[in-house]
Amino acid sequence: MKFLLINPPSMGRYWKPATPHVGLGYLAEILLVNKHKVEMADMRLGMSFEQLVSQIKRFRPDYIGITAASLEYQKVYDFIAEIKKLFNISVILGGPHASLVKEQVLQYSQTDLVVVGEGEKTLLEIAQGRPFRKINGLIWRSKKDGIVTNPPREHIFNLNQLPFPKYKKFALDQYGSRRRSPENILKEIRYWHRRGYRSFGFNDDGFTGIKPWAMEICDLIIKANLNSTFELRTGIRVDTADEELIIKMKQAGFFFFAFGAESADQQVLDLIGKKITPSLVKKTVKLVNKHGLESSGFFMIGLPGDTPEKFRKTLKFARGLNLNEVRIYNAIPYPGTELYDWVLKHGRLLYTPEYYLNKYERLERDPVFETDVFPADERRKAFDLGEQFFAELLYIKTVGNTLAKPLIFISSNNTIRHLLIKVGFRLTPWVRKLQRLRRHRSYFSMLKEDKKS
Incomplete structure (x- = not known):
């Protein structure tokens, strides 16, 4: 499978970032080590929408993954709508906003799939072709049942099992914390x-x-x-x-x-x-x-x-x-x-x-x-x-x-x-x-x- 992971443009006053997006880095790495193809598009660096369109045409991804925070989420929804006008490609939305409002993402945007919580295993199961109904942490559209909310994704408690992001293409809980080893x-x-x-x-x-x-x-x-x-x-x-x-x-x-x-x-x-x-x-x-x-x-x-x-x-x-x-x-x-x-x-x-x-x-x-x-x-x-x-x-x-x-x-x-x-x-x-x-x-x-x- 081929995935294009996008950090959408910053709409606010914030300046050019000094570091890549850590969350997308982890997602990219887990896909890469499992032999899937990944490209990144960090639009905060000044990438235009026209340049993104050219990248999509060249790479021809099976899925487009986008992260979003709650601030200015509507502009991300509009951004997704512009992509869907031009390409018949499934769009996955993750990040803090998706985890917060869940089903509302599908109600108010043209997003196809919503990843709630930690996305590493969920995205990998999508890449492996597992039926959507069997993927925990996923909210999706069913022609028969409408919006379907699957059971939540369990935490990855052994964080050492995750490959650390090498950016090749570019947490505390109730009982304590999950940590990588020193x-x-x-x-x-x-x-x-x-x-x-x-x-x-x-x-x-x-x-x-x-x-x-x-x-x-x-x-x-x-x-x-x-x-x-x-x-x-x-x-x-x-x-x-x-x-x-x-x-x-x-x-x-x-x-x-x-x-x-x-x-x-x-x-x-x-x-x-x-x-x-x-x-x-x-x-x-x-x-x-x-x-x-x-x-x-x-x-x-x-x-x-x-x-x-x-x-x-x-x-x-x-x-x-x-x-x-x-x-x-x-x-x-x-x-x-x-x-x-x-x-x-x-x-x-x-x-x-x-x-x-x-x-x-x-x-x-x-x-x-x-x-x-x-x-x-x-x-x-x-x-x-x-x-x-x-x-x-x-x-x-x-x-x-x-x-x-x-x-x-x-x-x-x-x-x-x-x-x-x-x-x-x-x-x-x-x-x-x-x-x-x-x-x-x-x-x-x-x-x-x-x-x-």
Whole structure:
């Protein structure tokens, strides 16, 4: 069988990605090792629809697989409709959005098959020609029965059995976590290291959840003497990172940590089940700073129990943490989540989910819901304060006080900022690239100083 796996174009403001799509990489690899043919199309890299059409005509796949998140899902549906106009090829949709809304994908789009949950085994069984009715984790159209929802796909608990994605063509559960072995992870790192890569990112917000596992990974990296750097940009829980582990991670090459702090108000943290305290956040960030490492904090506007006063308290708290970067976002209630149910009961949606999930770029500053104690206008003011703080930190930490002043002025002036965007220049991605270069240099300088002492 021949599969074309597509990462659809990014519709929002986000810039060119630095890494390939990990999920599609796993799917491609499991198909390839089972002797199926695969091509990739990562349209976030600037690939046009016309170029995609040419690829489909040349490759002539049996199936087209597409991944989708919930933000701007309608544009993915429209994208699928354009493909179906030109080609009589079955389209498979997977990813977070498909797993969230399930049958609705077939009700509101021209998708032929929906993969719910982990797709590796499901996609392989499709490739092997197994009858759709016998494939767990699949939702499909039957001429006789209409939309058919098969039993759910069981988890792959032994993750080591999965071939790690080599990108040739381009998780926690109720009882604990499923993890690859440290040896398997080092094997993947070595694979890319031999090909010249020296900077790696771990997309695992549970990396520090099992300390012995994380320590063993670090020990293997240290022993391998890879002279590389590692980041945990997706965030780690502050209640799982102690000083011993932070020191070990520094020795292995980790130099940047992100923390999901969410709020400085304990009532808000309790309502969302975060199970941390502001004092623990402060303690963990202080540990990271103590050892010369850099950190980022994620905070949310408008979570259950939040008010303008509590947000100002959160912003003051964030300013006092001595973070290298702060990101503040409006809370978004996804249908099917506890937050969505809470909003329906205690607040008011300002837009329908169909609208706000597809207009995220336009609504990034605007909240999609409000409460009596935290109305929409106050949420906009809170977002502006958060963006100003983000810009100050990013620019000052990257280029220094003198150069930062004009950059902060530009980023806070909507007229100038939109003019720059129209001519294709985005200030923040440019500064971020400079920031990453500075971080790598400062890390290796810090290691040299540690060795001297």
